[in-house]
Amino acid sequence: MLLIHCPYCEEDRSELEFRWAGEAHIARPENISAISDEEFAEFFFLRNNEKGLTYERWRHIHGCGRFFNAARDTISDKFLMTYKAGLPKQPVPASGEGETR
């Protein structure tokens, strides 16, 4: 069973309690009615779908209910780190530190 560290519950919990919630750090445009269709499509539909290190939103939906951010390796499925929502994109710690076992 994959364990995910919830930054609000401050402990590792079963993946069963969590839901994926899409790519992280996508900022809503300041004035959405002023942007072009292409800019809207970029913001609303287009995602990077990285192979390897990716930043995602996750939700501890069957726990504390909070959304948070996670850095995850899409090849190994390893969670490299998690951090609270609202924080800027965090650098991934070197060689497995903060990694969910």
Place this chain on the structure above:
Amino acid sequence: MVDSGANVATRTLPLSGVHGGSSVVRLEAAAPAERINLRVRAEDVAALSAALGVDLPVKPKTSSSGNGRTALWIGPDEWLVFGDVRTGLVASAAKSGALHSATDVSHRNTAILVSGPGSAAAINTGCPQDLSLDAFPIGACSRTLFGKVEIVLLRTAEDAFRVEVWRSFSDYAFGLLSEGARDAAL
């Protein structure tokens, strides 16, 4: 016309009259309770705690009791508070004068009391949490999963838990706990 009483619905609880378990686990329905789901900002926690007469815990996975009420940490701004019926939890919260949301969920939830030396094993039949005393001591609580349904789990003693579950899921939860109770006795 004589009133036979046949036109009066008799209120029953979701788990009225059930009992179950095994040689190592006892399962029973908890008494009816009043419950609120409470949302409060950090700066207003003290005001709500004073108004309810129970300290809202701010440490994850902890609970506290006072004034006949028990408050369970659910999330950073969310608590489940329960107590005896008709003590007016919503009205108490309102007296705080602080901004909050108190939703009466007395009848949304029901509770199953699980006790006996096989309690943790029975719950672990469907719950992925570490229920060892180190990780989940007396008073620890958490919203989590039990099989296919969401529950709020509270450890009330070394060998006893309260399982809060939505009423429409309570038959399922009781059934799976019964299976777990038998497995725990193997």
